[in-house]
Amino acid sequence: MRLVVQLMLKLNLRHTSIKTSNNGVIILKYSNSRMNCCAISTFFNLVVNICVLTTSFVYSQNCNLTFTGYVFDVDDNTPLEAAMIEVLGSDTFVVSDVSGAFQLVNQCKGKLRLKISHINCEAVYREVNLDKSSTFNFLLEHRVENLDEVVVSKLRVHELSATNKIHSLSELQKDRFSSKNLAGALEQISGVSVLSTGNSIGKPVIHGMFGSRVGVVYDGIQLENQQWGQDHAPNIDLNNFELIRVIKGAGTLKYGTTAGGVVILESILPKRVDSLYGKTILGGMYNGRGYSASSNWVKSYKNGTYIKLNGSLKRNGDFTAPNYNLTNTGNKENNFSIALGKNGLQHKWKTFFSYFNTKIAILESAHIGNVKDLLRAIESSVPLIIDPYKSDIDYPMQDNSHYTANIEYTNANIADGELHIKYSWQRNNRKEFDIRRGSLKDKPALHLVLNTHNLLSNYEWNTAFGNFDSGIFFQIQDNYSNPETQIKRLIPDYLKTKLGGYFTATFSNTKDFIFELGARYGYNNNEVQKFYTNKQWDLKNYEEPFGRYVIRQTVSQKLVKRTLEFSTFSFNAGVRHSLTPAYTINFNYNHTQRAPNIAEMFSDGLHHSLASIEYGNPFLGIETTHKVVLDFEKKQGAFQFNISPFITVGQNNYIVIDPVGVEKTIRGAFPVWQYAAVSALFKGIDLDFSYAFDENTQFRNSTSWVEGTNTKTNLPLVNIPPLTINNQLQFSLPDWKSFFVLINSKAVFQQNRYPDNNFEQPVIENGKIVTKTVDISTPPAGYHDLGLELNWGPYSLRSSKLSIALILDNVLDNSYRNYLNRLRFYSDEIGRNISLQIRIKH
């Protein structure tokens, strides 16, 4: 039951106490100028220490200073009485009074080592540098009385950004999607949509961008799992992480430079207490006749050692649309992770290993041979293959495994800073099975193995000017395309090396303003080995630009080995202004540069479900985007809101894929798509507001609108999420506190802005040749999805707490299609679903 004490990173000469802004940012104020100059001009603690020592040596004769301090409870800012403050290396100690205050008189100039303890807290050690009589504030984390409540305190959670609006998923929002996928859970945040392939594969889309423009970061490391593909969902289990947050915009440059946004998954360090706790979620689902189970356990010790285990499994058979079975749409998922660590006050170690495996069946009727098959599918109102329900997974399917192993070291007390060193390894094994013939039947049509090593080190420190974070990173990534598939590589083998560094700074010179600056430089080296067929080589006139890179020639192909280098520089600037305690304005500008990914430069192959041939463009350069996001927020009172307009400009080098022609094959003619650099403009607005009628009834609305335009052609961009309005009513009964109801209404409008990529196809119909339009462009009609959720609990069950949720999706069993589902040409979305969830906190 004992708690880790959280310490204050801040020291304050003026009287302002620690200010915790709405998103939990601690503003540091401290004006010991001598130390500043040193801390700013250095990166590593060593120099800081020397600097501090020098200072203290010079001024150590002055011993008439008064040191005043206040001790507060971090959770509610109330003063902590009877905290004991000891001056280490002397016999001096004082006890804080009812206002949390204490005073140490006759102190010498220089370093003061303090131990602050409280009956409810573990001792905390702080070192302050005193050069005149000063007032300091200390925040202690008050012990949490209920062990089953894993409280996420502000200080235990790493701050992502002081000036960006951070959107977090609540525990309820996360648990609701325990048996589904990450993208689905994120869609609960305004401005986030899902680009899906069927109903089990989903990629998050933030402000109209996805893939390489949306980063998924777990425990500080970018997830590396072939994110370039539209049907490549992030291979990660959301149940592994306690905290899921989103910044819409490049936000923090700490983790990468993703213009669309960044999704940050984190696990919370257990407290330094002897304890065993955990959480289990069991789920059953009517649609898909599936079940899921997820359980995680934490055993922690008083000395800071801990072990965390997490396992989850999901099983679903075919899902059903309101009027038919969706043949071959089941999925299976098995995940496991283990973390071992030592959470010392000064040194922290953490090792983490995770295994993720998902097998996802792809709607059978979406497997087509050519454009005429696609046309038949589009013209048919129902899927062309409807079989009875089955729970097995047949071809086509995906079988993806992702392994991660990290080791991380933190030194939390280096000259008021923290040093982190992290190594991570990730292996992504992606197999896509198609419907094939003969001996190749059980061989994947695509088999990619991506191995990534990351080495990261950063140092975070605080001075009177502000908070700083600076880091360096090194990555080496190896992509291997297994030739056993006997299908030409969709993307070539490559070896990528990335290295660079970043720097972020947060300042606050007055009470109401916070400023943030960040910069990141990256050097990116891609060594690519790609085969071109002679035919393609000649038709595209590659001899001239690439002839000298040919390292091998065979009868029909050329092997080209090229090294492509890119240097990117990104920076951002943000300001947060508190107009009143309730109202704040955030303004952020991000200048983001991204090296084109391998798929954009070198992809080469036929996409079966869309009957199209895709080619990369080896001439692409760095993509530069400018994004401006404004947040106007009211965070107090019954009525709260956040209004967030944004604009993104991709000047001249925004990479899109466009139709460029037709290619004839023995299967018939196929439309050809090729990556190209255009100019793009995104503008949009996210609105969130909530109104609490009383303590039992709350209404929430979130509305997202975005528009994307190719400003070179003045045509709309493809796959931009349509206007979406979510309304949610939550209420409980005054006499029945352990029960509440959520009614969720989601209205998705028809997307009226879309590019016309239709093409013509002659077919024989009733003895005549008729030219038909293959309409791959027109978005489906809007739809309304009504959800209902009943929650009971928590109830005490021995030492555990149990809650039950009954969740109904698409209550009205509406038939509709979703513009952002790549398989929308083939089937409706799934119909009514009823799921039951039992959540147990141990």
Next chain:
Amino acid sequence: MSKNIFKKTALISLILFLASCDKDEPEEIHEHEEFSRAVITVTNEADQASVVYTFAIENHDYGDAGHDDEAHMEIELEANSSYLFAIRFYNDEDPNNPEDVTPEVIDEKDEHLVFYEFTDGVNITLESGPGDTLDSNSNPLNLVTRWTTTAAGVADVEAYLIHQPTSKTGTTRNAIGGATDVEIEFEAHVN
């Protein structure tokens, strides 16, 4: 301090080690599954004279300029005659080792069907011919078909090899379903 130096040295060594990795040359892939050539041998049953028509469109041609000759393939037939059309499929992906894929199609006879689709203009009766393969439900694969012509005329013909048809007895492309593996077109001239 010395510990720090040790750590840093270890770090730098690790970086150098990782950076020194080099990739092996990838091996060349020949696709043995895709079709690249279809050959129709048309034999006049009366005099056993045969003509071979080759439909070759290499996969991954880029652009459509100059590749429309297959649309003008013309098969000459005489009126009031009977012909055997034998269609075979090849993979020429590896020029040193062209493969006849027809036996694979025959191996998976339940999952394949050849289908000819006509525009108006000729009156041809088409049935399974001698030497054709029957699947396990006795449905012909139409690898060999007998074409019986009547009056003179001209028609466009589409020939398909269909994988996993939903119906083998359908009379239109729509009714047969499945995924198209091969689609070639020619004109049938009945003189």
